[in-house]
Amino acid sequence: MSTAVAIVLMAAIVAYAIFAGADFGAGFWDLTAGGPERGARPRAVIEHSIGPVWEANHVWLIFVFAVLWTSFPEAYASITLTLFVPLAIAALGIVLRGAGFAFRKAVVRMEYRRVFGGAFALSSVIVPYALGAVAGGIASGRVPAGGRAGDPVSSWINPTSILGGVLAVAAVAYLSAAYLVWDARRLGDPAMAAYFRRRAVGAALAVAVIGAAGVFVLRADAEYVFDGLTSRALPLVIVSVACGVGALVLLVRDAARGGRLLAVGAVASIVAAWGVAQWAYLLPESLKVSAAAAPDSTLTTVLVVVGLAAVIVLPGFVVLYVLDQRGLLPEEGAGDAVPGVKE
Amino acid sequence: MGGGLAALATVDPVPWARGQMAFTLAFHIILVPLGVSWAFLTLIANYRALRHDDSDALLLAQRWSKYMAVTFAVGAVTGTVLSFEFGLLWPRFMGQWGDAFGIPFMFEGIFFFTEAIFIALYIFGWRRLRPWTHFWTGVPIVLTGVFGSAAVVAANAWMNAPTGFTLDSSGTIVDVDPWRVIFNDAMPLQAAHMIIAAYLVGGFLVASVYATGMLRGRRDRYHRVGFVIAFSVAAAMTPVQLVVGDALARWVYDNQPAKFAAIELVPETASDVPETLLGRLNDDGTVSGGFAIPGLASWLSDPSTGRDTVVQGLDAFPADERPTTRQVNIVHLAWDVMVGLGTLLFLLSVWYGLVWAFRRHMPRSKWFLRVAAASGVLAVIAMEAGWVVTEVGRQPWIVYGHMKVEDAATGNTGVWIMFIAVVVLYTALGVTTVLVLRGMSRRWRRGDGFTDEGTPYGPRAPAEPAERDEQEVVP
Ligand code: HDD
Ligand code: HEM
Ligand code: HEM
Numbered sequence: 125m126s127t128a129v130a131i132v133l134m135a136a137i138v139a140y141a142i143f144a145g146a147d148f149g150a151g152f153w154d155l156t157a158g159g160p161e162r163g164a165r166p167r168a169v170i171e172h173s174i175g176p177v178w179e180a181n182h183v184w185l186i187f188v189f190a191v192l193w194t195s196f197p198e199a200y201a202s203i204t205l206t207l208f209v210p211l212a213i214a215a216l217g218i219v220l221r222g223a224g225f226a227f228r229k230a231v232v233r234m235e236y237r238r239v240f241g242g243a244f245a246l247s248s249v250i251v252p253y254a255l256g257a258v259a260g261g262i263a264s265g266r267v268p269a270g271g272r273a274g275d276p277v278s279s280w281i282n283p284t285s286i287l288g289g290v291l292a293v294a295a296v297a298y299l300s301a302a303y304l305v306w307d308a309r310r311l312g313d314p315a316m317a318a319y320f321r322r323r324a325v326g327a328a329l330a331v332a333v334i335g336a337a338g339v340f341v342l343r344a345d346a347e348y349v350f351d352g353l354t355s356r357a358l359p360l361v362i363v364s365v366a367c368g369v370g371a372l373v374l375l376v377r378d379a380a381r382g383g384r385l386l387a388v389g390a391v392a393s394i395v396a397a398w399g400v401a402q403w404a405y406l407l408p409e410s411l412k413v414s415a416a417a418a419p420d421s422t423l424t425t426v427l428v429v430v431g432l433a434a435v436i437v438l439p440g441f442v443v444l445y446v447l448d449q450r451g452l453l454p455e456e457g458a459g460d461a462v463p464g465v466k467e
Numbered sequence: 468m469g470g471g472l473a474a475l476a477t478v479d480p481v482p483w484a485r486g487q488m489a490f491t492l493a494f495h496i497i498l499v500p501l502g503v504s505w506a507f508l509t510l511i512a513n514y515r516a517l518r519h520d521d522s523d524a525l526l527l528a529q530r531w532s533k534y535m536a537v538t539f540a541v542g543a544v545t546g547t548v549l550s551f552e553f554g555l556l557w558p559r560f561m562g563q564w565g566d567a568f569g570i571p572f573m574f575e576g577i578f579f580f581t582e583a584i585f586i587a588l589y590i591f592g593w594r595r596l597r598p599w600t601h602f603w604t605g606v607p608i609v610l611t612g613v614f615g616s617a618a619v620v621a622a623n624a625w626m627n628a629p630t631g632f633t634l635d636s637s638g639t640i641v642d643v644d645p646w647r648v649i650f651n652d653a654m655p656l657q658a659a660h661m662i663i664a665a666y667l668v669g670g671f672l673v674a675s676v677y678a679t680g681m682l683r684g685r686r687d688r689y690h691r692v693g694f695v696i697a698f699s700v701a702a703a704m705t706p707v708q709l710v711v712g713d714a715l716a717r718w719v720y721d722n723q724p725a726k727f728a729a730i731e732l733v734p735e736t737a738s739d740v741p742e743t744l745l746g747r748l749n750d751d752g753t754v755s756g757g758f759a760i761p762g763l764a765s766w767l768s769d770p771s772t773g774r775d776t777v778v779q780g781l782d783a784f785p786a787d788e789r790p791t792t793r794q795v796n797i798v799h800l801a802w803d804v805m806v807g808l809g810t811l812l813f814l815l816s817v818w819y820g821l822v823w824a825f826r827r828h829m830p831r832s833k834w835f836l837r838v839a840a841a842s843g844v845l846a847v848i849a850m851e852a853g854w855v856v857t858e859v860g861r862q863p864w865i866v867y868g869h870m871k872v873e874d875a876a877t878g879n880t881g882v883w884i885m886f887i888a889v890v891v892l893y894t895a896l897g898v899t900t901v902l903v904l905r906g907m908s909r910r911w912r913r914g915d916g917f918t919d920e921g922t923p924y925g926p927r928a929p930a931e932p933a934e935r936d937e938q939e940v941v942p
Binding site: 425 | 541543566580879900
C-alpha cells in the first residue's frame with residue numbers, strides 16, 4: 125500500500141513539474157524579455173498563456189505536501205527541518221509570484237505593472253531553483269531519517285542541489301518556451317512564435333549541456349541515485365532523452381504539432397526517473413518508503429481521497445475543457461494546460 | 468559584535484514560530500470569509516438579476532465576482548504558505564501526528580480544487596454561458612467553500628479534541644480511524660461557528676463598503692441593493708451565531724476546563740462564579756478591576772443547576788498544564804471582545820430588522836449607516852478574537868493533553884529571519900490588495916475601460932478590453 129501512495133506522490137510531483145513548471149518558465153521569459161517596450165509583445169503572449177491557469181496549477185504543490193505529511197510524516201519532518209532555508213525561500217517566493225502576477229493584471233498604470241511584473245518574474249526563477257535544490261538535497265542523501273535535522277547549509281548548497289536548481293530553472297524555461305510557441309501560433313502571431321521557438325531551442329540545448337554535466341556530478345555526489353538512473357530508471361532516462369531530441373528536431377523544423385507534447389514527455393520522464401532511481405528509499409539510504417509510511421488506515425484514506433478527487437474534480441475539468449474547446453470560454457481558455465490529465 | 472551575532476544564532480525559535488504561525492493565520496483568516504460567503508452574496512444578486520430583470524443586481528454580481536477573483540488569489544497564496552509552515556515551524560508536531568492531523572487536509576484539497584475550477588467557470592462564463600447555466604456554475608463555489616472550511620476547522624478542532632488514533636507504548640500512532648479524526652468531538656460546533664462567522668464577516672464587510680458609499684452621498688439604487696443583500700445575510704446569521712457560540716462555550720466548559728477558567732477569569736474552583744467583564748488576573752491569583760455580574764458564569768455554564776454550578780478554577784491544574792497569567796489575560800480580553808462585538812452586531816441587526824418590519828425599507832439614519840460602515844471591521848475583529856480564545860486558551864498544548872507546543876516546534880534558530888520577512892511581505896501584500904480593490908472600484912465608478920455596462924449577456928467581440936479584464940486573476 126505504501127508503494128501505491130508513493131506512486132501517487134510521484135505522479136503529483138510530476139504534475140507539479142509539468143503544469144506549474146510551465147508557469148515558472150513563463151516567468152523566466154518574462155524576466156528576460158527586456159525593457160517595457162521591447163518586452164511588451166512577448167509579455168502579452170505570456171500573460172495570455174498562463175493567466176487563467178496559474179493558480180490551479182499551484183494546487184499540485186499543496187497536494188504534494190498534504191500527501192507527504194499525511195502518509196510519510198517522519199520524512200516530512202526530516203525534510204522541513206533540514207531544508208528549512210530553501211523551503212522558506214520557496215514559500216516567500218510563491219507569495220511574491222502569485223500576488224505579483226495577480227496584481228499586475230488588476231492595475232493599469234505602467235509603473236505599477238512594472239513593479240508587480242518584476243516581482244512575478246524574479247520569483248519565478250527563485251522558486252524553481254529553491255525547489256530543485258531541495259530535490260538535490262534529498263537525492264544526494266543529505267536528509268537524515270527519524271525526523272532529525274541534517275546540516276542546515278550543506279544540505280542545499282552542494283553539487284547535487286546546485287545541479288537540481290539550475291536544471292529546474294533550465295527545464296521549466298524549456299518547457300514553457302515550447303508551450304509559448306504553440307500559444308503564439310494560436311494567437312496568430314508568427315513573429316512571436318519564431319521568437320519563442322529560438323528560445324525553446326536554446327533552452328533545450330542548455331538542458332542537454334546541464335544534463336550531461338549532471339551525470340558526472342551525480343556519480344561523484346549522489347551515488348545511489350546515479351546507480352538507480354543507470355539501472356532501474358534507465359528506460360525512463362532513455363525515453364526522456366528520446367523525447368528531448370525529438371522535440372528539438374520538431375522545434376528546429378518548425379513542425380506544427382507534437383513539439384509541445386514531446387517536451388512535456390521529456391520533463392515528465394526525467395522527474396519520474398529520479399523517483400524510480402531512488403526507489404525503495406524516500407530519503408536515499410536512510411529511510412525506505414515502507415518504513416516511513418503511516419498506518420494502513422491512513423494510507424487507505426489517502427488513496428480513497430485520490431479516488432474521490434478523480435471522480436469529483438475530473439468532471440469539472442472536463443466541463444472546463446469542453447467549454448474551452450467549443451470556444452465558449454474566452455480565447456485564452458481555462459482548459460488549456462490546466463492539469464487536465466490529473467489523476 | 469561577535470557576541471551579538473552569537474546571540475542571534477541562538478535565538479529561541481519557539482516564540483518566533485508561534486508569532487509567525489499566529490500572524491500568517493490571522494492574515495489568511497481575513498480572506499477566508501470572503502472566499503466562503505461572497506460567492507453566496509453574488510449568487511443572490513445574480514438570482515435577483517435573472518428573476519426580476521434587475522440591472523443593478525446584475526452589475527453587482529458581475530463586479531463582486533471580479534473582486535472575488537483577487538481575494539481568492541491572495542487567499543490561495545497565503546494558504547500555500549500555511550502548508551509550508553506546518554513543516555517549517557512545527558516539524559515534530561507533523562512528524563508525530565501527521566498521520567491523523569493530515570487527513571482533513573486531504574479532503575480540503577478536493578474542495579479547494581473544485582472551488583478553483585468553478586470560480587474559473589463562473590468568472591469566465593458571464594457572457595458565454597446561458598444565464599441560468601452560468602448561475603448554476605456558481606453554486607458549487609458556495610458548497611465547496613463551506614465544506615472546505617469545515618475540513619480545515621476539523622483539523623483545528625482535532626487539536627482541541629484529539630481522537631481517532633491508537634498509540635503504541637512509545638507514543639507512535641499505529642492505527643487511525645479517519646472518520647473519528649474528522650468528526651472529532653469539537654468539530655461540529657467549531658465548524659458551524661466558523662462557517663457562520665464567515666458569513667457574518669463577509670456580509671458585514673461587503674455591506675460596510677456600500678454603507679460608506681451611502682454616507683458619502685451615493686444613495687442610488689445600486690448602492691442600496693448592494694447593501695441590503697449583504698447586510699441581510701449577515702444580520703440573519705447573528706442570532707444563530709449567539710446560540711452556536713453559547714453551545715460551544717458549554718462544550719469548552721465540559722471538555723477544556725482550563726481554557727474555560729481562562730475565558731471566565733476564574734482563579735479558584737467555586738460555585739456561584741461571577742461573570743467578570745474586563746478586569747485582569749494578577750500573578751498572585753487575584754482578580755483586579757473589571758465589572759462582575761454575580762453568579763452569571765456559573766448559571767451560563769449549566770442553567771439546570773443555576774448559580775450552584777461549580778466552575779473549575781485555574782488552581783485545579785498544575786502550572787505547566789494551563790495558560791500562563793499573561794495568556795489568561797489575553798484569552799479573557801479576547802473573549803470579552805468577541806462576545807461584546809457579537810452582541811453589538813446582533814443589536815445592530817435587530818435595529819435593521821425592526822425598521823424593515825415597521826417601515827418596509829432599510830434604516831436611513833446617519834447613525835445606522837455609521838455603525839453599519841464599521842460593522843465589517845468589527846466582525847473581523849470578533850473573528851480574530853475568537854481564534855485567539857481558541858488558540859491561546861489551549862496553551863500550553865498543541866495537541867490537547869498529548870503534546871506541548873515547545874515539543875512541537877522546529878529547532879531552527881533562523882526562524883526569526885523568516886518571521887521578519889513574512890511580516891514585511893504580508894504587510895505589502897495586505898496594503899496592495901486593498902489598494903488594488905479600491906482602484907478597481909474607482910475605475911468602475913469613473914466608467915473607463917474596466918466596465919461592463921450595457922447588455923452583459925450579449926455577444927461581444929473577443930478583443931474588447933472589458934473582455935480581457937474578465938480573465939484577470941482567475942485561478
Ligand atoms: C464574527 C465572528 C464571531 C462572533 C460574533 C462570535 N464568535 Fe465565537 N468564535 C469565532 C467567531 C465569532 C471564531 C473566530 O470563528 C471562533 C474561533 C475558533 C472557532 O471555531 O470559532 C470562535 C470561538 C469561540 C469559542 C471557543 C471555542 C474553542 O475554543 O473551541 C467560544 C466558546 C465562542 N466562540 C463563543 C461565542 C459566543 C458565546 C458568542 C456570542 C456572543 C460568539 N462566540 C460570537
Ligand atoms: C484550522 C485552523 C488552524 C490551525 C490548524 C491552527 C494551528 C495552530 C498551530 C499548529 C499553532 C502553533 C502551536 C500553538 O501555539 O498552539 C497555532 C498557534 C496560534 N494560532 Fe492557530 N491554527 C488555526 C487557526 C488560527 C487562526 C485563524 C488564528 C487567527 C487569529 C489563529 C491564531 C493562533 C495564535 C494566536 C497562535 C499562538 C498561540 C500561542 O502560542 O500562544 N489560529 N495555531
Ligand atoms: C492552518 C491552517 C490552514 C492551512 C494550511 C490552509 C491552507 C490553505 C490553502 C493551501 C489554500 C489555497 C487553496 C487553493 O486556492 O487552491 C487556502 C485557501 C482557503 N482557506 Fe485556508 N488554510 C488554513 C486555515 C484556514 C482556515 C482556518 C479556514 C476557514 C475556516 C480556511 C479556509 C480557506 C478557504 C475557504 C480557502 C479558499 C480560498 C479563499 O477563499 O481565499 N483556511 N487555505
